[in-house]
Amino acid sequence: MRAILKQGTSVRVRRVPVPEPDAGEVLIRVAVAGVCRSDVNAALGLVPCADPLVLGHEFSGVIAGLAPDVRGFAVEDRVTVMPVIPCLKCERCAEGDTECCPYHERIGFRRPGAFAEFVTVPAQVVHRMPGALTFREGAYAEPVCSSLGVLKAEIKPPDRGLVHGADRTARLTERVLRSYGFTSLDVRGTGTGEDRAERIPSDTYDFVVASEPRAEVLDEMIRVARPGGRVIVRGRPLEPVAIDLDAALRKEVTLESVSYGAFAESLAFLSQENEPVSDLLGSVRPLEDFEDVFSAESESQRLKSFFCPNFAAIGTEEIEAWARLMCPGAR
Numbered sequence: 001m002r003a004i005l006k007q008g009t010s011v012r013v014r015r016v017p018v019p020e021p022d023a024g025e026v027l028i029r030v031a032v033a034g035v036c037r038s039d040v041n042a043a044l045g046l047v048p049c050a051d052p053l054v055l056g057h058e059f060s061g062v063i064a065g066l067a068p069d070v071r072g073f074a075v076e077d078r079v080t081v082m083p084v085i086p087c088l089k090c091e092r093c094a095e096g097d098t099e100c101c102p103y104h105e106r107i108g109f110r111r112p113g114a115f116a117e118f119v120t121v122p123a124q125v126v127h128r129m130p131g132a133l134t135f136r137e138g139a140y141a142e143p144v145c146s147s148l149g150v151l152k153a154e155i156k157p158p159d160r161g162l163v164h165g166a167d168r169t170a171r172l173t174e175r176v177l178r179s180y181g182f183t184s185l186d187v188r189g190t191g192t193g194e195d196r197a198e199r200i201p202s203d204t205y206d207f208v209v210a211s212e213p214r215a216e217v218l219d220e221m222i223r224v225a226r227p228g229g230r231v232i233v234r235g236r237p238l239e240p241v242a243i244d245l246d247a248a249l250r251k252e253v254t255l256e257s258v259s260y261g262a263f264a265e266s267l268a269f270l271s272q273e274n275e276p277v278s279d280l281l282g283s284v285r286p287l288e289d290f291e292d293v294f295s296a297e298s299e300s301q302r303l304k305s306f307f308c309p310n311f312a313a314i315g316t317e318e319i320e321a322w323a324r325l326m327c328p329g330a331r
Contacts, residue, residue: 003116007052011043013287019120027065031135032306033114034058040294049109056115057083057108060138070123080138082125082263083107099260117309130271141266147173148261153232157181159206167301168280169211200224211235215242227251284308
């Protein structure tokens with residue numbers, strides 16, 4: 001099969017063997033796989049990962065095979081996958097919060113990912129897609145799950161909030177919050193021309209969400225949070241980030257970090273007719289275009305781009321038709 005393979009400092013489309021599912025695993029034929037900044041960072045060697053490695057962790061597809069001990073799934077099921085594989089031994093896992101297992105293994109970083117025609121994953125992280133969802137929407141469930149993590153912070157709908165940023169992550173987080181009743185909400189970046197002309201007054205918000213935890217962003221978020229407010233950090237920096245603890249202590253702001261919500265809840269969110277995400281979803285490209293796609297993702301995160309490993313065979317317009325051929329009766 002074809003796959004985007006990182007090996008040392010080289011990233012290329014190569015032919016690799018089709019994986020065989022081990023005990024407890026399923027084999028998925030990848031329909032589409034979303035491209036994230038963290039995939040690009042892995043390709044550039046900026047985050048620790050296995051080597052060699054097939055990249056990619058946001059994806060949907062069709063089950064093509066199962067280990068004999070797997071129950072509850074069948075060949076041709078349309079599925080999406082939570083890429084965090086929990087240890088199932090720690091306290092967090094025992095509480096049922098497996099998406100936030102601190103000792104997890106991550107698809108596309110520590111084990112082969114989804115920028116490939118096929119991928120094997122443990123059945124425990126596989127979720128059937130609701131029939132109304134497209135493959136692109138199914139592959140977007142992981143980013144939604146990440147945005148849902150903000151709801152784990154100690155905030156409530158009457159609070160006035162700010163989501164920092166102007167990219168798709170900020171817009172998605174805004175939609176998640178609004179769908180849960182947060183109506184007093186602003187979304188904006190900091191430090192650009194327009195924002196400098198309309199500088200946010202200090203002590204404005206009950207909570208602020210920082211998706212880009214850089215030092216200058218956190219300083220600004222602490223400034224605009226009210227005394228006793230909350231600064232919610234999501235997103236993973238590549239390096240340690242300095243925090244002005246003196247400013248935080250003077251205002252007694254609470255610093256909270258969040259990772260994921262419940263993956264099943266992300267599918268429910270995507271299934272809501274009044275919460276479309278289609279305007280956040282970009283083009284579907286063949287694996288061979290990875291250099292252009294990675295470059296575009298490094299420059300802008302306005303729209304989510306996707307790979308279709310079988311692009312040459314089916315084409316963009318036929319991706320959903322391919323789903324119906326593989327799964328008769330799927331909407």
